[in-house]
Amino acid sequence: MAEGENEVRWDGLCSRDSTTRETALENIRQTILRKSECLRLVKETPHRPSDGLSNTESSDGLNKLLAHLLMLSKRCPFKDVREKSEFILKSIQELGIRIPRPLGQGPSRFIPEKEILQVGSEDAQMHALFADSFAALGRLDNITLVMVFHPQYLESFLKTQHYLLQMDGPLPLHYRHYIGIMAAARHQCSYLVNLHVNDFLHVGGDPKWLNGLENAPQKLQNLGELNKVLAHRPWLITKEHIEGLLKAEEHSWSLAELVHAVVLLTHYHSLASFTFGCGISPEIHCDGGHTFRPPSVSNYCICDITNGNHSVDEMPVNSAENVSVSDSFFEVEALMEKMRQLQECRDEEEASQEEMASRFEIEKRESMFVFSSDDDEVTPARDVSRHFEDTSYGYKDFSRHGMHVPTFRVQDYCWEDHGYSLVNRLYPDVGQLIDEKFHIAYNLTYNTMAMHKDVDTSMLRRAIWNYIHCMFGIRYDDYDYGEINQLLDRSFKVYIKTVVCTPEKVTKRMYESFWRQFKHSEKVHVNLLLIEARMQAELLYALRAITRYMT
């Protein structure tokens, strides 16, 4: 960082005190003005080759600042900061310096921006949430903006994440972010990787580590294997994995550190699922979130910037929806009818024991073959892949070969009784936080389904939850897996399966093709269920292995 005395301090902006924010902003403004002045001078004195490098460097630095300012002008929960940032940007523009503009269409590629809550129009409760989040991280990320569809959950989510990353815990701060990067990289989630690379550097992490796992300390490298297995085939975790980590002489992990790491890994695996599942766009201030290219008139992207953006490519979709509207209407009706039937006939015909057991096996086996046909379109891995090794290792491997997933019985090891106690013992308070988060996610309901009100959705939610656990081989003795087949149709299963197992392959088409009549908030709700169920499944396997190691 060649910024020296010109370094900009953003942290003043996180203050809840408006005067502090104002001074901070004023400082930023002056720094930026000074910098741009310098830049202009350099430009005006022509051809000094020695300066060439520092020139690009300083303009890079300025551009970064401007990008950050742009982010603030859009995403800061404090109105004064938004306005002032915009004002600064304008005044810079008047100096003849190119300013960035946001790229993309709001926080999510799948959800039209107008559906998502605009910063500034939130109610008091949400504002408090936003302010908290902003104060903790200095930003309001796109994930938060999408999750705010469900403020109750968001609150718990942010609290947990804040505790995991910033509060008391056995692991040093840069380790935490690095583990986050490792976990997100397993799913090639460049969005999360970018975010945490910034945070990692901010808390004083060694930039060398970012060149690849082999540059990180041996201790973290040892975690790579667990990360890999946990992300793709958690059922293969054995106590030998745990033992290998805990007994590695000077590189060994302590139990408390390991639990912290496991919680972080599972958190970021599932968060990667959410990122892809909801099509989160890059942050404005990160790469790919903004552009300095002026909007060109000839290009179609003019409409992209002005206001319409989505309106153009939405049109065909809309018309497609119009065509199938009756179809999808039936979809909802049919689903509700099935739920009703299941409710009523449940007591009457009892499936035999064998039948029940085989239903689980069928569902488990089938879940492996549920895959979208457009398998091949793989998103470019970018430079994310360097954060992990063995890229070929994935969920797909085993499903293709029809590997047998052993059955894990929830009645023998469940989160409430066993996992919670273990986590809370080794990493105090986190058990409680995660427990609350699971509860909120599992019990969240508005008693609505698409256009219907007063619907009891517990059956549907349970089916989704258990289906995900079923994919991981986790079985509930007291659940009739036949219900899943009745309630979840194929396109929905494809979506769930992809989001949970190979999130990097989620496409907008998948997102749109399931539950067509449902609202976006409901689809986000589904995603919350997916990520929490996935996190619990991974945690269960990891914690069971730890328990086995301990006994």
Added chain:
Amino acid sequence: MEKMSRVTTALGGSVLTGRTMHCHLDAPANAISVCRDAAQVVVAGRSIFKIYAIEEEQFVEKLNLRVGRKPSLNLSCADVVWHQMDENLLATAATNGVVVTWNLGRPSRNKQDQLFTEHKRTVNKVCFHPTEAHVLLSGSQDGFMKCFDLRRKDSVSTFSGEAIEAGPWEWVMVRWVPAHPVPSCILRIHHSFAHGLTRDAESRANEAQESWGCPVYPLGLCSGPQAGQSESVRDVQFSIRDYFTFASTFENGNVQLWDIRRPDRCERMFTAHNGPVFCCDWHPEDRGWLATGGRDKMVKVWDMTTHRAKEMHCVQTIASVARVKWRPECRHHLATCSMMVDHNIYVWDVRRPFVPAAMFEEHRDVTTGIAWRHPHDPSFLLSGSKDSSLCQHLFRDASQPVERANPEGLCYGLFGDLAFAAKESLVAAESGRKPYTGDRRHPIFFKRKLDPAEPFAGLASSALSVFETEPGGGGMRWFVDTAERYALAGRPLAELCDHNAKVARELGRNQVAQTWTMLRIIYCSPGLVPTANLNHSVGKGGSCGLPLMNSFNLKDMAPGLGSETRLDRSKGDARSDTVLLDSSATLITNEDNEETEGSDVPADYLLGDVEGEEDELYLLDPEHAHPEEPECVLPQEAFPLRHEIVDTPPGPEHLQDKADSPHVSGSEADVASLAPVDSSFSLLSVSHALYDSRLPPDFFSALVRDMLHFYAEQGDVQMAVSVLIILGERVRKDIDEQTQEHWYTSYIDLLQRFRLWNVSNEVVKLSTSRAVSCLNQASTTLHVNCSHCKRPMSSRGWVCDRCHRCASMCAVCHHVVKGLFVWCQGCSHGGHLQHIMKWLEGSSHCPAGCGHLCEYS
């Protein structure tokens, strides 16, 4: 287990014998239950369901109830219970939600009797009525409890864990004859009627009763299509004493008390634990005593006979509590086992919640089921575990952690008092001995506390002795005064030193006063200070108004003079020294001083610098020393000072040694100040003129450092820290960070114990050590309530979001408070500090008129 004892108990004819033993099962056990005859035990798990006979030497498998070719989930048991009236009757709860009853009297191999498939989720618990032959109760994950009559095919009543919500429920009304818990008539009631009923079930039931002319109780909430979001039931237990009562525990921490005849709502509900309540058990004899155990690692004993459930005892365990069982015949004993991490079984005396009375360590994995073998025999405990073993434990063979515990406790009081608690036997033995020689302290009171736990009377009774510092020691007044009056910053160094010297002198601490004066001489350019002024200050302190510019108080040095003499003589050129030393040598003999060990130290102080420079630098004034006058004050050190202090810079091992000293300093310094200090006496003086001749202040830094160490060591950490703060950069570099931090924390700790919050905060603020200065950065959040709506103000401190009013109004003058604001934590009203103080002098009620009795302290 060396001593495998054999116990024989006669219990009304039947005789129980046995020893500690275990047997291997084929699979992990989930629950066990004992037959009425105490000779058989049933073990149930996911893939095991067997009955074992308990023989004298071993367990013998008697019956395998898991028959049939295909393993069925109905046989995957979460719980099992053996009827206490009927030896042939068993019930199991299956993980798939089925409740199965078993009749051992059936002639066929398959003993399965009845199958109830009403629960939608795993059944966690089944429980037979203690006296009624056909009544079975089950509690399930789906949030419902069901009461079954074994003579009927389905449940007679359902109890919902959740508050009843209005919805398309269907009601079944039943006439109940208490003696025979079989419904004599069942009536279905139409939705429209039922709807009203849900709102006011009781009055509707009364209506119905009148119209039908027979006692009618609403029974059974048959779940309609809309299953409520109820909390999972973890345990259900019939009361042993009350025929109709049962208790149920829930995943959200609640415990409910039900009347079996009233399924519409529970009799009582209270929150017992934070997190799931895994188990509960009624006391076999004391009516209304219920023990509950939860995930929050607590066992609580509740008295249910009072109007509100009262927590009587609370035992904190080290892991979540999976099962709890009262020990027969021992009123206050209960056994617990854990669900995770901890494999042992503990027996607690609830009145002694910190140490288990007994501990069984046989299992290698978590214990899942415990049962006392006979309801009237306290010595046999059976247990099943996930490690696939079944154990019989004998109480006599249990390990008793109490025996291994350290029964002594020791604590220092703020004013140097010492409290000491120990087992009475120890103290009794001690008191026979002579008191410690030379100890002027004596216990001021002596207390014997009898523990009510009779079985441990010998162990648990302890004696508490409190030793007080010698009366008339003056207490710690000087410490408080000094702390309050010292100036630490904000003025030039010279002024600060003078001020502090004055304070010390006024408190009669002349040594300290002289130290301050010296510091001032060392560090302030002497030219700046008028000579007269200096003279004045010295003249005041010293009894002799001699024309000395300054004087060192060498009272510390006095005892060391002997050794000094030797050294100096060897040097052979200190003329004036000799005179002085001769005179003070007599002084020492006169003084009859015993503390020779400490003597080297102060001498080294002197030598440390004398050697480094020309002797002429010091003009030692022999006339000054009058041997007749008792000027020389010897510090009465409680423990001898160490030699190393001066010569070697303190290494880490010294730090270790010193670690305690500043903490106990309260008393030590106290003792030091006991001796009357009448006047200070200068043995050595530095000529102003000579000092002026180029002696950089750095020159003294070693001396000052040693001085600080000396004070800290002596127990006066206050002085060390004060000097450190005032001199700041000048000495900081000479003292290692860790020591500084240690001094700071000790001093702050002392200040806080004396409630000198302001001073302590000032010290924190002025400290340069990072670890210390961050002390007042932590937990700076103040949670305030709005004074209008009484709700917490979350976002901003002074304006309430809800009532949009400024919350910081003074309740007395009704103006906005700027500056010091004091408010009552009870009613959230407050105002200007002065106003509130004045108001509360005259009235004890809140000035806002809310009627709250505010307290101001």
